Amino acid sequence: MRRTSGDGSFLRSLNEVAVLRALRETGTPTLAEVARTAQLSRATTEVIMDSLLRHGWVVEAEAVADGQRGRPARRYTFRAAAAHVAGVAIGGSGVTAMVADLDGDVVGRAVEHLSPELPAGQRLTAVQRVLERAAGAADVPLSRLATVGVGTTGVIDNEGRVLKSVALTDWSGVELQHELAARLPVPVVVENDMRLAVLAEHWRGAASDHDNVLYLHTGRRIGLGLLLNGVPYRGSHAAAGELGGHPNGRWAAFGYVMDYAMAVDPSELRAPLQAALFAMERADAGDHKATLAFDAFARALAEGLISLVTPLDPDLVVIGGSLAQTGERLTEPIRALLGEVCLYPPDVRVSELGGDAVGMGAVRFALDHAEPVLFASLSSGTSAA
Numbered sequence: 001m002r003r004t005s006g007d008g009s010f011l012r013s014l015n016e017v018a019v020l021r022a023l024r025e026t027g028t029p030t031l032a033e034v035a036r037t038a039q040l041s042r043a044t045t046e047v048i049m050d051s052l053l054r055h056g057w058v059v060e061a062e063a064v065a066d067g068q069r070g071r072p073a074r075r076y077t078f079r080a081a082a083a084h085v086a087g088v089a090i091g092g093s094g095v096t097a098m099v100a101d102l103d104g105d106v107v108g109r110a111v112e113h114l115s116p117e118l119p120a121g122q123r124l125t126a127v128q129r130v131l132e133r134a135a136g137a138a139d140v141p142l143s144r145l146a147t148v149g150v151g152t153t154g155v156i157d158n159e160g161r162v163l164k165s166v167a168l169t170d171w172s173g174v175e176l177q178h179e180l181a182a183r184l185p186v187p188v189v190v191e192n193d194m195r196l197a198v199l200a201e202h203w204r205g206a207a208s209d210h211d212n213v214l215y216l217h218t219g220r221r222i223g224l225g226l227l228l229n230g231v232p233y234r235g236s237h238a239a240a241g242e243l244g245g246h247p248n249g250r251w252a253a254f255g256y257v258m259d260y261a262m263a264v265d266p267s268e269l270r271a272p273l274q275a276a277l278f279a280m281e282r283a284d285a286g287d288h289k290a291t292l293a294f295d296a297f298a299r300a301l302a303e304g305l306i307s308l309v310t311p312l313d314p315d316l317v318v319i320g321g322s323l324a325q326t327g328e329r330l331t332e333p334i335r336a337l338l339g340e341v342c343l344y345p346p347d348v349r350v351s352e353l354g355g356d357a358v359g360m361g362a363v364r365f366a367l368d369h370a371e372p373v374l375f376a377s378l379s380s381g382t383s384a385a
Contacts, residue, residue, distance in 0.1 A: 012048075015040055017375045019048045020057065023078040028061040030073040049076060057082050080105065083146045084138065085370050086131060087362030089193060090152040092116045092167045092220045095127050097134035098356075099145070100363045102371070104204070108138025109359075116220075120170040128183050143185040146374055149366030150188060151196035151358040152176065153223070155239045160190030163238070167221055189369050195232035195240075196361025197353075198225030201318050203364045205352040210316040214308060214346070219273060219321035226312065253300035260293035273322055280326050294326075298333035305334065306341055313344060320351035 015038070022037035023029065029037065035045035052058040053076075061075040080103035089096045094113040098106045110133035112126055127150075135142045154165030160177020177190040198215035201207040207215075207227065215225035226233040226240055233240050254272035261268075261275040270278060276297060282290035305317065317338070323330055327350055335348040353360055 013375075015044060016048050016052065019045060019052065020078060020375060023058060023076060028075045028077045030075055032073070034076065078102070081107075083370070083374055084140045084144065085146050085363060085366035086134065086148045087359045087364075087366055088127060088131060088148060088150045089196075089358035089362060090123070090127060090150065090168075091193065091358065092153065095123075095130045096356075096359045097127075097131045098359045098363055099134045099138035099140055100367075102367065102374075104360075104363055104367060106360075106363070108134045108136070108140065110134040110137060116167060117169045120174050123168070123171070124174075124179050124183065127180065131184070145186045146370035147366040148180070148184060148186055148188045149196075149362035149364070149369070150176065150180065150190045151193040151362040151365070152190065153193050153221075155237070156190055156192045157238050160188070187369070189365060191232075191362075191365055192234075192238070193358045193361075194223040194225035195234065196225075196365055197320055197351075197357040198227045198318070198361070199232050199364055200353055200357045200359075200361035201320070201351060202227055202230065204360060205357065206318050206349040207316055210314075212312075212314045213316045213318060214305070214312060214314040215318045215320055215351075216305065217321040218276075218319060218323035220271075223321075224308070226314075228312075253297050253304060256293050256296040256300060260290060264289075276323060277326075280329060283329065294329065295333055298330050299337055301330075302334040302337040306338065309338060309342055309346060314346050315344075317346050317348045318351055319348065320354070320357050324350040324354055326350070 018038040018040065019034055022034045026033060026037055031045055031049060032042060034049070035042045038045060049058060053060065057079055058076050059079050061077045080101040083102055084099055084107070087098045087100065094111065096111045097109065099108040100106045110130045112130045114123060114126055118126070131148065132142055135145065152162065153167040154171060155163040157163055160175070162171050162174045162176050165171035177188050180188045194215065194217055197217060198207070198213055201215060202210070202213060207213040211227065211230040213227040215227070217223035217225070254276060257275040257279040258270065258272060261270050261278050264282070276294070279290045279294045279297070283294045309317065317334070319330060331348045331350060338348065339345040351357055
């Protein structure tokens with residue numbers, strides 16, 4: 001159908017978005033390079049660039065001599081500080097908030113440790129408090145954030161409700177997106193933490209060169225994040241990867257290191273994760289029994305992964321959470337067993353983002369929701385922050 005009104009502004013908006021995307025893809029291009037990438041005429045590109053410069057979305061880069069005679073061509077760069085988003089991770093150990101620019105570079109952060117037994121109302125208040133501190137650290141008013149992305153443990157539906165959570169007391173049934181939107185002056189989007197973790201690893205971590213990834217979180221609980229064809233997999237009921245209620249939620253693999261820790265130091269009762277790290281430290285110090293216990297633990301963990309890797313056929317397994325610090329001592333036995341059993345064994349790596357995986361995934365999630373709205377505002381001549 002032919003447009004009979006608004007054609008000019010609609011076309012201008014499309015062209016502005018094309019120019020901005022060209023800038024973000026090419027770094028500090030010349031006007032001619034932007035026009036070529038955006039597939040626009042030089043004259044159209046120049047008009048749009050002048051508008052973007054006036055409204056603060058673009059800045060002129062420092063000229064660099066290219067060996068040619070005459071004045072160097074003007075170069076431009078996207079102004080990532082034109083707007084900001086925030087990513088919030090809500091987990092069993094507390095809340096982390098990060099404020100980032102439009103390139104995803106973190107410019108402010110805050111952390112607060114909380115008990116898993118904290119009532120939901122107090123946890124929500126803590127989220128607001130930590131987010132305000134992160135915004136203050138970034139020198140960005142909370143009201144100027146484009147979007148806040150939130151990652152939390154539990155089954156999260158399409159409306160941002162926590163349908164079920166076994167890791168946090170009083171968290172099941174919380175309408176998280178609605179509650180936070182009522183407390184914050186900016187849009188809020190909510191997703192499961194493991195899906196955001198694998199999204200972050202694909203964006204800026206160990207999985208940046210893979211599109212089919214299994215992310216195994218190892219910490220106070222075991223969790224999974226699945227990336228299929230570059231997209232986090234949610235499942236039929238948004239419960240994919242949520243193992244909190246599994247009868248072997250900590251997996252029998254931890255029995256090897258727990259038995260070792262109890263035999264060596266019966267005076268201290270260690271949680272499964274603590275026992276694994278204790279055995280690793282003793283193994284690194286040359287304790288042969290600790291090495292045997294940790295290797296058995298790693299191999300048992302790999303046996304559990306086989307039932308997931310075989311049907312899903314990922315090309316990469318990323319080990320995240322606290323056990324990521326064990327490095328090759330953990331990944332080598334897992335890689336070896338998968339190599340023996342799987343028809344197409346995936347590579348195995350530790351997370352490059354560590355404890356920041358969920359928070360960075362929340363940042364990426366916020367950017368994905370904020371950018372279309374921000375770019376749509378260009379046609380109305382809205383200035384950047």
